[in-house]
Structures are given as C-alpha cells and as structure tokens.
Amino acid sequence: MNGNHTGSQGARPALTPLEPKADRETVRRHNLSLVLRAVRDEGEATRAGVAGRVGLTRAAVSSLVEQLMESGFLTESGKTFSGQAGRPGTVLKVARTGLAGVGVEINVDYVSVCVADLSGTDRVRLVEHLDNRGADPALVFSRAAAIAARALLSAAEQDLRPMGAALALPGLVTQGTVREAPNLGWRDVDARTPFAEALAALRPDLRRPQVRSENEANLAALAELWFGGLGEARSFLYLTGEIGVGGALVLDGELLRGANGFAGEIGHVSVADDGPLCRCGARGCLEQYAGQAALLRAAGLDERSGAHGVAELARRAAAGEPRALAALTGAGTMLGRVLSGAVNLFDPDAVVLGGIYRDLLPWLGPPAGAELATRVVSGLWPAEGVRLRAASPAADAARGAAALVLQDALADPVAYARFDEA
Amino acid sequence: MNGNHTGSQGARPALTPLEPKADRETVRRHNLSLVLRAVRDEGEATRAGVAGRVGLTRAAVSSLVEQLMESGFLTESGKTFSGQAGRPGTVLKVARTGLAGVGVEINVDYVSVCVADLSGTDRVRLVEHLDNRGADPALVFSRAAAIAARALLSAAEQDLRPMGAALALPGLVTQGTVREAPNLGWRDVDARTPFAEALAALRPDLRRPQVRSENEANLAALAELWFGGLGEARSFLYLTGEIGVGGALVLDGELLRGANGFAGEIGHVSVADDGPLCRCGARGCLEQYAGQAALLRAAGLDERSGAHGVAELARRAAAGEPRALAALTGAGTMLGRVLSGAVNLFDPDAVVLGGIYRDLLPWLGPPAGAELATRVVSGLWPAEGVRLRAASPAADAARGAAALVLQDALADPVAYARFDEA
The missing domain is CATH 1.10.10.10 (Winged helix-like DNA-binding domain superfamily/Winged helix DNA-binding domain)
Incomplete structure (x- = not known):
C-alpha cells in the first residue's frame, strides 16, 4: 500500500503462479x-x-x-x-449474483460490513455499535469476523459469494499493517491474518479469503470518487469526523499516499500550538477541537455516547440550544482554519466532509466557510462560495473497501477465484 | 498553465501551422x-x-x-x-553552442537572468538588485528586458542564440497572466506581451521571442528536481524565502498546480489566527513571521535592506548576536509549525528550503526541526531526523525558467526556431 501517489490497484495475489514462459x-x-x-x-x-x-x-x-x-x-x-x-x-x-466484494470498516465505536456485487451496488449492510477502544486486536478482529460472517449469510440469501475482503481501519496502514491507531491504542498490528483466520474459523465452509487493509479515510474518499456526487471534480480533500478526524487527498482521481503512507493526516494538523495534548503526542491537533469526543464534550454531552450522542447534538442544534450551537460553531471555526491551510497548499476542486460531519454540516459549514473566505489566498477560491460539500450517504469506507476488492478482481479476474469453495 | 497536477510541458506554439492532412x-x-x-x-x-x-x-x-x-x-x-x-x-x-533558453526571474527586489544551453548548463547569469515594489508593470518589464538584452550580448559572445524566454514571477500566474502578486502590488497583469515587446524594441535584430510565464517558486522547484541534489526523492515540498514566502509541491516528479493554479501557497497558511494582517487580506500568514521583511525587522535590521540585510543577518547570527539569533529561532519555529501541517497532509520525501532560507538554514533548521519532530504525526517521519534540506545553489527560478524553454524545445524541436533572425 505504500509508495507515492499510486492508484488503488495494489499488488494482486495470483492463485495460479504464472510460469516464466506464460x-x-x-x-x-x-x-x-x-x-x-x-x-x-x-x-x-x-x-x-x-x-x-x-x-x-x-x-x-x-x-x-x-x-x-x-x-x-x-x-x-x-x-x-x-x-x-x-x-x-x-x-x-x-453478473449481479455470484461474485461479490466484502468491505469491513473497523472503527473506534462501530463495525460496518458491506457486501457489494460486481457492479459496485451495496447489497448487504450490517452495522454494529460497540466500543473497540483499548480492546485486544485479536478480540476486535474476531468481533469483526463474526459480523462479516453474519453479513455473508445474508449475502448467500441473495446468491452472492465473496471473492475477497478488504478492511478499513482508523489509523496509519502500510503494507497491511496498522502502524499506529492512537484511538484504538494499537501499534504495529497485522490486520489481515487474524481477520482471515477468525473468519475461516467461523465459516470453515469458505475458502480462506484474500484480505487487504487500508486507512478508512482513504477508502471513504475512494467511495466518494467512485459512487459519490462529485461530478467533474477529480481532485478533492476528504475529511471524515469520527472519534478521530481522518483525511485523504485525491488528485486527478488517484489517492495520494505519500512517501511513508500517511498523506492526508489532517486530524493531526495543529490549530493551536499551545492547545491540549493529543494522543499522537503533539499539542492542539484539529482532533482535539473537532473530533467527536471534543465536540460532544463542548456541547455538554457524554463524550463516549457515540452515534447516539451525535444524533442528540444535531437535535439540540436544530432546536437552537445555545451550548450545542456554540460547540458546533467552535469546531466549525477550527475546521475552517485547518482547511484554509490545506486549500492554500493543495487548491482542490472541492472539500468533502464525511462521517459525523455530514450530518452536522448545517452548523459546521457556515463558520468553516467564513474562515475559508478570509484565509484562502487572495480570494481566488471560487467566488460562488467555498465548495464545502457533504459526503454522499451512498459512499463510506466499508463500501470503498468492498469496491477495492471489486477493482482488483476487474483488473485480473483470473486471480479472483471464489473463496466459498473450500 | 492551469489544470491539475500537470507536468511542465505546456502548449507549445507552432511556428508552422500543421495541416490537417499532415x-x-x-x-x-x-x-x-x-x-x-x-x-x-x-x-x-x-x-x-x-x-x-x-x-x-x-x-x-x-x-x-x-x-x-x-x-x-x-x-x-x-x-x-x-x-x-x-x-x-x-x-x-x-549542441553546446547555438540554441539556448532564456530564463528571467522578476522578483520583488531583484531581477535574475539565466541563459542555459541545450544541455541545461547555466552559461550566462546576470543579477541586478532593484526595488520593484509598487512599480508600474510596464517599467518593471522594460527593466527586465534591458537586463535580458545585456545577458544576450554575453550569450552571443559564447555563440548562444535564444530560442525563447520564460518569466518567473512572484505571484499567482495562470495562463500567462499574473492574477495576483501582492508584494509587487499587481493584479491581472499580462506578463508575456510587454516583456516580448520591450525586448524586441531593445534588440530589433532578434526575432520577437516566444515568452512563457510561471510562478517563481514552481520554477525553482522544477530546477531543484532537474538540477538539484535530491537523488531518489521525487516528491517534495519546496519553500522559498524572498520578500514573500513562495511554495511549490512536486509529486512523483510533477508540479502540482491545483484546480485554480495556486497550489503550494504555503506563505499564506495561517500560523496564528489573530496575527498581523497580511497583504493577502488574511491574518497571521507565515509570511508575516518568516518572510524576509519580518525576519529583518525582528532582528533589528532595516526590513527593506534586501540581500545586503540578509547577509548582515547571517553575519550577526554567526557572531552569536542575541537579537539575530532570537529572530531566526522565532521564524524557524513558525516555519516548522506550518511545515508540520504540510508534512501531515502530503507526507513528502523531503522538504527543500530555497531563497534566503538556504543561507539561513543553519539557524532556521534546528527550531523548525524541533517542531517537525513533535508535530508530525506519530513520529513516522523518518527517525534519522527530518529531511529538511537546503536548495541546491545550482537550482533557482531563473534556471528553472530557462530549462522550461529547453524542455519545450526538446519536446518539439521544429516549433523552436531561433529568434535571432528577424
């Protein structure tokens, strides 16, 4: 997965080794x-x-x-x-039945599994909210495998058989390993083998699947590119609000990975050099102001209340509750400041906000837009207003992960045998 | 010049129009x-x-x-x-004699002309220090043309004849027009025609040259890529300290231009949201802390003293003068903060510092490196230390401009007749 500015067609494992003469x-x-x-x-x-x-x-x-x-x-x-x-x-x-790709997003407080058919259509979706913070990686992978196994039962009902799986993970992922996932408390964790083994144990009838892994914001950005409503825009900055703040850069339709695989880490751009200490070791990272926990805390809600808390925050903001509005304005301002710097550096066609930011955009958008209007160089950012847009609801990291499997299979169908025949 | 992530091979004017049947x-x-x-x-x-x-x-x-x-x-x-x-x-x-490219860097307080032979070697260099701030563009172009005309006399002594010229300008340049150059006080100024006309008036013996124009930091970055000592690094962030702070991003050997042509504007990334007002209209831009004028002022030197002032600053720092050291430490810290954000977003192979930063790197480097070490995500930036490097002295914007002409000529030699035969 490492390397600069590569597309998402990584190395594909061949089932039948090619002969030199072939x-x-x-x-x-x-x-x-x-x-x-x-x-x-x-x-x-x-x-x-x-x-x-x-x-x-x-x-x-x-x-x-x-x-x-x-x-x-x-x-x-x-x-x-x-x-x-x-x-x-x-x-x-x-084919709309038969071969399918499986995408598994393992995030800090939920696991989402998507089974997509060869056309990219989302055919099964299973989301479970649970707390993976500080949990043993083996436990998390076995939980995720159990959810995937249940999703595969639904897929089988629709005559869909998995070709392979891809994992979306909230951290720096290079060569299949989670180098660092501060919000899970993981460091140097191999993601592919334990998931494949856990799934194989639950479903001995399936051939052991080929598993890839990738950063969740990268996969959400690819899903937006492939299935979202970006129209002509091929270069965009993608921000996703979760427990952490993830980011990805897509240039001319290709993901920028960076020299060490961590390009797009906008959540750890500092917005106040004397700000609160972040789990990454730096001070004043955007995540400390606009991450889910910080937002909920600022609004007077339980910072561990997850999706329920975010829905409650939106409800309160819609009702005009001052503390909720102040929390969202504050986070939106910080988002706008960091985005201004990123826009000055990268000059994208659009900025797309996903995760919890999608639902909170009505309140985050105006203060963020005000910062962008002042701080983006020379007002050259198009006059019709900053193109801050909500991520498409049809595009998320789990679907991006499933589509990654499909993309690999389309690139070399011979290598993608079904894993349902042990 | 506009468009995303294109290389430097822009449209080339053909001298002989191609027939449809050709x-x-x-x-x-x-x-x-x-x-x-x-x-x-x-x-x-x-x-x-x-x-x-x-x-x-x-x-x-x-x-x-x-x-x-x-x-x-x-x-x-x-x-x-x-x-x-x-x-x-x-x-x-x-050929080492005959055809040559002419690069003309028009900066805020100097003009530098480079004549390079087809191999890219710098054969004539003429630098004049003068103050272009607030000057009428027509006057600035006629000054630059006069300097270019003198350089062409030296080139003729070496049997070098110009094929075309490229201008490097300190501002946002799209489609040959300077959209905005706050430190010159220019907005929407056509750069090519007045220079070509001024040169034609001074040298009626030459055919009117083909002229291109481009942002100076972009050209300095290309010069670094083509002639610098980057080795294997193909993705880097380039920062150049001048009156303004210019920046450019090179990804996999290609310049990132951005959707509106202003990618790389690192000088206008905000480092303190309540900081001093910048000429660009925003507050607390990096330029207000690490631009040449801010640096000289902080060190107690005349902020308009230009290259002389910068040399004096380096001299005082080398002598251990506390105010000079404090000014450089402050600017280096701010540089490091902005660079940390940029590195988190782009994850480049290297960060290259050019312009006045090249000579001031011994004092700017340590405080900037300390910020990078703390703020770059998860310490994944290579452990052997942050690869902050000085730009190669052999690579500057004027040479990059000359090489742009050569690159165009190599891509379509037929289109590049000599302009020495009127």
Whole structure:
C-alpha cells in the first residue's frame, strides 16, 4: 500500500503462479480484464460492441466472454440490440449474483460490513455499535469476523459469494499493517491474518479469503470518487469526523499516499500550538477541537455516547440550544482554519466532509466557510462560495473497501477465484 | 498553465501551422523529439545506439539526425566508439553552442537572468538588485528586458542564440497572466506581451521571442528536481524565502498546480489566527513571521535592506548576536509549525528550503526541526531526523525558467526556431 501517489490497484495475489514462459497466458489475463471492464463501463454491451471498443477481433472477444461467463463475472440476457449494424447480438452484463466484494470498516465505536456485487451496488449492510477502544486486536478482529460472517449469510440469501475482503481501519496502514491507531491504542498490528483466520474459523465452509487493509479515510474518499456526487471534480480533500478526524487527498482521481503512507493526516494538523495534548503526542491537533469526543464534550454531552450522542447534538442544534450551537460553531471555526491551510497548499476542486460531519454540516459549514473566505489566498477560491460539500450517504469506507476488492478482481479476474469453495 | 497536477510541458506554439492532412509531418516531429531526447539523456550517442534505444531503423535515425544537426540541435564529433558491434559510429551530442533558453526571474527586489544551453548548463547569469515594489508593470518589464538584452550580448559572445524566454514571477500566474502578486502590488497583469515587446524594441535584430510565464517558486522547484541534489526523492515540498514566502509541491516528479493554479501557497497558511494582517487580506500568514521583511525587522535590521540585510543577518547570527539569533529561532519555529501541517497532509520525501532560507538554514533548521519532530504525526517521519534540506545553489527560478524553454524545445524541436533572425 505504500509508495507515492499510486492508484488503488495494489499488488494482486495470483492463485495460479504464472510460469516464466506464460506470455500468452499473461496476454489473455490482460484481455479478460479489458473485456470485463468494457462491459462494466457500458452497463450493457454486445460482443461486437466490446470488440469495437477494445480493439480485439469478434472471435477473440467471444472466447474471452465465454471464460468470463464460466467463472461468474458476466451474464447474458435474452435481450438483443437492434438498430446496430449486423446481426443483433445478445446482451452482456456484469453478473449481479455470484461474485461479490466484502468491505469491513473497523472503527473506534462501530463495525460496518458491506457486501457489494460486481457492479459496485451495496447489497448487504450490517452495522454494529460497540466500543473497540483499548480492546485486544485479536478480540476486535474476531468481533469483526463474526459480523462479516453474519453479513455473508445474508449475502448467500441473495446468491452472492465473496471473492475477497478488504478492511478499513482508523489509523496509519502500510503494507497491511496498522502502524499506529492512537484511538484504538494499537501499534504495529497485522490486520489481515487474524481477520482471515477468525473468519475461516467461523465459516470453515469458505475458502480462506484474500484480505487487504487500508486507512478508512482513504477508502471513504475512494467511495466518494467512485459512487459519490462529485461530478467533474477529480481532485478533492476528504475529511471524515469520527472519534478521530481522518483525511485523504485525491488528485486527478488517484489517492495520494505519500512517501511513508500517511498523506492526508489532517486530524493531526495543529490549530493551536499551545492547545491540549493529543494522543499522537503533539499539542492542539484539529482532533482535539473537532473530533467527536471534543465536540460532544463542548456541547455538554457524554463524550463516549457515540452515534447516539451525535444524533442528540444535531437535535439540540436544530432546536437552537445555545451550548450545542456554540460547540458546533467552535469546531466549525477550527475546521475552517485547518482547511484554509490545506486549500492554500493543495487548491482542490472541492472539500468533502464525511462521517459525523455530514450530518452536522448545517452548523459546521457556515463558520468553516467564513474562515475559508478570509484565509484562502487572495480570494481566488471560487467566488460562488467555498465548495464545502457533504459526503454522499451512498459512499463510506466499508463500501470503498468492498469496491477495492471489486477493482482488483476487474483488473485480473483470473486471480479472483471464489473463496466459498473450500 | 492551469489544470491539475500537470507536468511542465505546456502548449507549445507552432511556428508552422500543421495541416490537417499532415499526419506524416506529425510523426516526423514526434520522432525528431525522440531522437533529440535520446541523445540528451545519453550525453553521447551513436546513430546506431539511438536507433536501438528508440526503436527506429538506422536509416530513419540518420535522416532525423541530419535535420537536427541542420537546425542546430545536435553536433557531431570526430570521436568514434569502439567496442561496439558493427562499424564504429561518429559521436552525437546535444549542441553546446547555438540554441539556448532564456530564463528571467522578476522578483520583488531583484531581477535574475539565466541563459542555459541545450544541455541545461547555466552559461550566462546576470543579477541586478532593484526595488520593484509598487512599480508600474510596464517599467518593471522594460527593466527586465534591458537586463535580458545585456545577458544576450554575453550569450552571443559564447555563440548562444535564444530560442525563447520564460518569466518567473512572484505571484499567482495562470495562463500567462499574473492574477495576483501582492508584494509587487499587481493584479491581472499580462506578463508575456510587454516583456516580448520591450525586448524586441531593445534588440530589433532578434526575432520577437516566444515568452512563457510561471510562478517563481514552481520554477525553482522544477530546477531543484532537474538540477538539484535530491537523488531518489521525487516528491517534495519546496519553500522559498524572498520578500514573500513562495511554495511549490512536486509529486512523483510533477508540479502540482491545483484546480485554480495556486497550489503550494504555503506563505499564506495561517500560523496564528489573530496575527498581523497580511497583504493577502488574511491574518497571521507565515509570511508575516518568516518572510524576509519580518525576519529583518525582528532582528533589528532595516526590513527593506534586501540581500545586503540578509547577509548582515547571517553575519550577526554567526557572531552569536542575541537579537539575530532570537529572530531566526522565532521564524524557524513558525516555519516548522506550518511545515508540520504540510508534512501531515502530503507526507513528502523531503522538504527543500530555497531563497534566503538556504543561507539561513543553519539557524532556521534546528527550531523548525524541533517542531517537525513533535508535530508530525506519530513520529513516522523518518527517525534519522527530518529531511529538511537546503536548495541546491545550482537550482533557482531563473534556471528553472530557462530549462522550461529547453524542455519545450526538446519536446518539439521544429516549433523552436531561433529568434535571432528577424
């Protein structure tokens, strides 16, 4: 996962090792992906249409389509296209049953599991609120595996079988390891093996899944890019409010990872150099002013009351309760100050606020916008107002994680056997 | 110049418009560039070596080399390679006389002109210290053109003839226009035409040059990338101390420009929200603490004393003068705070300090490094110490500007006729 400014197509484990001589096999795998992605991009396509688009012969495409249908990636419907040159062709689509990606967001006070079909549609969602702070990683992974196992039962009801899973984690994740997750109290924790083992123990009928892991804000930002309402915007700053404050930068449609894998850590940008000590060791980090606990505390609510507390905060703010409004104005101002610096550095098309900030945007937005209007260099940020926008409700880290599995499978379908056949 | 995350190969004006049918001509222009860049990258090459490298036939390469020699891009030496298969070939090199790029940095209190040969070597340098603050842009461009004209006389002595010029300017530059240069007092000033006209008036013997313009920190960062000592580092944050504080971000070897062309404006990141009012309209910008004027003032020196004042500051600091040391420690601390936020967001391989910061690094570095060590998230910034490094003395904005012209010419040699033949 490390490396600068890479896309999200990481190394893919191949089930069948490639022989050194297997040049022809390499070409075929590449072409399988080409054809599969062409059908996915079009939604519906004929073999002739795909051949025209990818520049292969009709016969080659037919053979590739055959293999993709056999392995469950494509389906054929009886429908035919008319109005095109030549014989009408049978319509191909990406399979909506069968292969699926599993995304598991393990956050500080909840676990969310998403099972998405090959088209990226969210088909099963299971969220459980629980407190993972300070818990033994083994316990957290077994809890998450239990929730995933339940979600897979629902997926099976819809004829969906997992190809692999990806974990979204609230910390610095490099090469599959959680280097540091201060709000969980973790350091150097391997995330993939214990989850895969816990799931395998619960579901011995499934083949042991391939598991990836990634920072949750990065995955939420990718979900926003793939499924959100950003329109033309391809470069944006993503901020997500949770117990921690996560951040990610997307440039020209690609995630910026940074030299050490921690790009986007906006929650630990300092907003007051003599401010309160943060778990990261620095003082006055944005998280100490605009993190969930700080916000709830400032509003006079129990800082450990989680989603319930955030809903109560929104209710009080809507009712005009002064302490709630003051807490949100204060946090919004601090958010705006840090965002101004980030906008001066990065000049994005948009700033997207997710997590708890999505629901609190009506109260956080105006004070944050006022800071941006004053502090962004030379008022060159577009005059129609700062483009602070709420994250799409359809885009979150668990869906981003599921989509990461799908993206890998689309890039090399041969490597993504089902793990439901032990 | 606008657009996200583009490289520095902007649109190139073609001297001879391409016919719609001129497909063959397009291919030839492309191949001319391919051959030229192959020779430049190798330093010395034979026709056979180039043919092998670029995948063209020996005959095709010979014809292309012929045209590149005629138009002054390549030269041939009598030397031959032995130890290679086949007949020894004559050695080709990029011409060290003839075609050259002209870079003109127009800054607040100086103008620097660099004439670089096709290999990128700095062959003429002329720096004049003068005060451009609040001056009429027309006057500033005519001063700069006069300095460039004098530099071109020296270049002619070395048989160097300009192909084009690029201007480096201390402000937001988009599409050739200075949108905003607060320290010059400019807004929406076209930079290219007045310079080209002023130079044409002074040197009627030269063809009117093609002129590009660009932000000076961006060009200094590109110079650092192309000519500096960064080694493997391809992603870095560049900060340059001048009257203003300029900044640029290079990611994977490409300049980040941002959605509105102002990415990298680190001088206007706020370091104290109730700090002094900045010319940009915001409060407490880094420039108000670590800009040249603020530094000199804090040290008890005349804030308008320019390069002389900066040299005096360094002298006093070296002598242990407490006020000079306190001023540098204060500025270094503020630099470190803003850099910590930027590092948390971008996670670069290195942070490079140029302009006056290069000479002041012995005193700015320790306090800035202490802030970075505390504030960069989780101490993941490499343990061997924060990689704050001085910009290479061989890399500055004027050389970056000259190299921009060379880069354009290497990308399409046909478009770069000499402008010395009116």
